[in-house]
Amino acid sequence: xxxxxxLAMALALTVSLSASQTVMASDHGDEGSVSGSxxxxxxxxxxxxxxxxxxxYSNMGDNDVREIIGGxxxxxxxxxxxxxxxxxxxxxxxxxxxxxxxxxxxxxxGGYQEFWHRLGQDELLNIEGQSADRLQGALLWHTYEYAPGxxxxxxxxxxxxxxxxxxxxxxxxxxxxxxxxxxxxxGLTIGVHQRSEKREGNQQVMGMSKxxxxxxxxxxxxxxxxxxxxxxxIQYDMGKLSLEYSYLYRKFINDSDPEMQYYDGAYxxxxxxxxxxxxxxxxxxxxxxxxxxxxxxxxxxxHSVKAKYxxxxxxxVYAGYVYAKMENNDASSETxxxxxxxxxETDYNAGMLTWHNRFSKSLMMNAxxxxxxxxxxxxDITLPGDDSGMxxxxxxxxxxxxxxxxxxxxxxxxxxxxxxxxxxxxGGVEFEDVDRExxxxxxxxxxxTYKGKVGTxxxxxxxxxxxxxxxxxxxxxxxxxxxxVYPNVTDPDVIDPNTGLSLYDPAADGVINVPFVPxxxxxxxxxxxxxxxxxxxxSATPEYEHDIKLKANxxxxxxxxxxxxARYTYGDNDSDISxxxxxxxxxxxxxxxxxxxxxxxxxLGYNYFWQETExxxxxxxYHG
Amino acid sequence: MTNETDVNTFMASVxxxxxxxxSMNFGLAYSLAEMEMQDVKLGSVSFVEGVTFPDLGATTxxxxxxxxxxxxxxxxxxxxxxxxININIGATYxxxxxxxxxxxxxxxxxxxxxxxxxxxxxGDYQSLMTYLTVRF
Numbered sequence: 001x002x003x004x005x006x007l008a009m010a011l012a013l014t015v016s017l018s019a020s021q022t023v024m025a026s027d028h029g030d031e032g033s034v035s036g037s038x039x040x041x042x043x044x045x046x047x048x049x050x051x052x053x054x055x056x057y058s059n060m061g062d063n064d065v066r067e068i069i070g071g072x073x074x075x076x077x078x079x080x081x082x083x084x085x086x087x088x089x090x091x092x093x094x095x096x097x098x099x100x101x102x103x104x105x106x107x108x109x110g111g112y113q114e115f116w117h118r119l120g121q122d123e124l125l126n127i128e129g130q131s132a133d134r135l136q137g138a139l140l141w142h143t144y145e146y147a148p149g150x151x152x153x154x155x156x157x158x159x160x161x162x163x164x165x166x167x168x169x170x171x172x173x174x175x176x177x178x179x180x181x182x183x184x185x186x187g188l189t190i191g192v193h194q195r196s197e198k199r200e201g202n203q204q205v206m207g208m209s210k211x212x213x214x215x216x217x218x219x220x221x222x223x224x225x226x227x228x229x230x231x232x233x234i235q236y237d238m239g240k241l242s243l244e245y246s247y248l249y250r251k252f253i254n255d256s257d258p259e260m261q262y263y264d265g266a267y268x269x270x271x272x273x274x275x276x277x278x279x280x281x282x283x284x285x286x287x288x289x290x291x292x293x294x295x296x297x298x299x300x301x302x303h304s305v306k307a308k309y310x311x312x313x314x315x316x317v318y319a320g321y322v323y324a325k326m327e328n329n330d331a332s333s334e335t336x337x338x339x340x341x342x343x344x345e346t347d348y349n350a351g352m353l354t355w356h357n358r359f360s361k362s363l364m365m366n367a368x369x370x371x372x373x374x375x376x377x378x379x380d381i382t383l384p385g386d387d388s389g390m391x392x393x394x395x396x397x398x399x400x401x402x403x404x405x406x407x408x409x410x411x412x413x414x415x416x417x418x419x420x421x422x423x424x425x426x427g428g429v430e431f432e433d434v435d436r437e438x439x440x441x442x443x444x445x446x447x448x449t450y451k452g453k454v455g456t457x458x459x460x461x462x463x464x465x466x467x468x469x470x471x472x473x474x475x476x477x478x479x480x481x482x483x484x485v486y487p488n489v490t491d492p493d494v495i496d497p498n499t500g501l502s503l504y505d506p507a508a509d510g511v512i513n514v515p516f517v518p519x520x521x522x523x524x525x526x527x528x529x530x531x532x533x534x535x536x537x538x539s540a541t542p543e544y545e546h547d548i549k550l551k552a553n554x555x556x557x558x559x560x561x562x563x564x565x566a567r568y569t570y571g572d573n574d575s576d577i578s579x580x581x582x583x584x585x586x587x588x589x590x591x592x593x594x595x596x597x598x599x600x601x602x603x604l605g606y607n608y609f610w611q612e613t614e615x616x617x618x619x620x621x622y623h624g
Numbered sequence: 625m626t627n628e629t630d631v632n633t634f635m636a637s638v639x640x641x642x643x644x645x646x647s648m649n650f651g652l653a654y655s656l657a658e659m660e661m662q663d664v665k666l667g668s669v670s671f672v673e674g675v676t677f678p679d680l681g682a683t684t685x686x687x688x689x690x691x692x693x694x695x696x697x698x699x700x701x702x703x704x705x706x707x708x709i710n711i712n713i714g715a716t717y718x719x720x721x722x723x724x725x726x727x728x729x730x731x732x733x734x735x736x737x738x739x740x741x742x743x744x745x746x747g748d749y750q751s752l753m754t755y756l757t758v759r760f
Binding site for chain 2: 034035036037038039040041042043044045046047048049050051052053054055058060061068070089120121122123589597599600601602603604605606607608609610611612613614615616
């Protein structure tokens, strides 16, 4: 269907080209002009082995030969300018754009593009488990291609019976903006921006069939998602004072087929003899499927007001206010078995004020303040009970406070001073306070960040220039999970209260030295030896961060330029956590540009990126 | 746990307007990307065959079947290594003042030496695109 649509577009373009010749003839002698082009050709394509990365954003290689049709048309007649251009390289690879200008009173521009994004398949080989159909206690299985022999052979070697399944998404986007000005009201502009984005295809999603980490089910999920934006706006420029208001209405529509998953017995007490007390999870007290990987349909509205006032040629003030409201329209769903009596809403308010002043030819300053609040509904969740099976399970209700709720205050000031014609100095400070309302799992819910930066630009000679910047960031109470880790990772001296022996087993490389007994009433083992000893804090964000940037540009010769750059970032956190977090990044490179011949430009470039993160890694494993 | 990433990228390009009728361009990019995870400590209750559990007095029977050391090879699971070559060659020739011929060639080759997560990702793609353009 899309192919026919695109070919029809190309045909229309060709017809318009023919027609335009007539226009051109009639317009000769006037101020008008017509120009354009028509391109016709083909592509010859080939690919081999795995295409997921080799042609990640194209599926042209799926066909040996594909048509290429393109063209452009530009008409200038009096006060009217019209232009369209486009290229069709296949049903999943096409782009078009166009513009219309009528006497600078009415301006419209927009475009359409479409491409294919290949998605990979996680083969789940890391599970190193045997595949089996559902309800067999399978360690893993792919519902789209059941491979009974998939997994690990009896000799312990991994076999190659991996499902060979391709996933991908066709992404298309149409966007257009129209503006109208009024000659009788100078400075007034009204307009509207419209955008429609569509994602269609299939992607791999995963769920747990029973106990997490080991028992994994992979599905082929249908994707059919549309995002529609409509944004009318009005701008009024009155000279020193300019105002702008816009309203965004965004709707996310999900027409994807639901992906339903059946959980095995251990997660589904009512289906078998394990019920009730063994694993009484709240989500699944019925013998039926549950929808997973569901992206809820949402609606978003944003009101934005901006004002700028030029106090003088050197001084201006900018003020802005944003109110946004997001609604989750799928908070209640039969397929996810969660009932909710209202739409889940999140409100966002932000006010900001910026002052810019040029004190002199050499000294310039920017200062700003911004205050943001996020206020989300409490989710009063009702999980339906069930009395139809082996056990009578009552309805369950609980309230989940939103972690999004917070107030954020930001203060910034930047200064630039031109010392002389060759040297410029820069400096700045920033303060940000994030006050979270409901985050009981953190050691501190309030995070304060201080930043200071200095920098300079030095023109050594006419052809040589250096630039250097340094920024220090200090975070008071970085984002830190409380009681996130139990001590075997870091503390071999923790003693088992029951035995008086160390919990740390050096021979097992840090594994707690307590055996586990399958088939016993083992609920106390995790509470005693895993959660019971979990009293250490954990963070993966820095408390201090140093950021150094260096850059040099050298005009070696009239036809030769050399540029070098380097950036080093070091972050560290050993405050209020039980082990150290450290992060280092190096990003550096050289660019060499020269023109060995007239009308020839050549570039050579090299980039080196290195990152090292040291942190604890905590995964509590469950067994059977 | 230490996670280390190394990426080396080389780029070269040439744009040449040979004469009023003929222009050409060439681009080459090669990148070698590696990532590895080391010293992963997994918190877990271990399984040791035949050991008596202190509180319950029972004896293990599964002999390490579910020990993370046996069910997960997580350090190599997260290792990645890619060699990626991308070549672009293009040329435009003006046959007349209004008719031009364009030829573009693109070649991409990916070589993956760590196929634990997404399998063998080795692959290549090439496309020769040619089209005639009539201007007016």
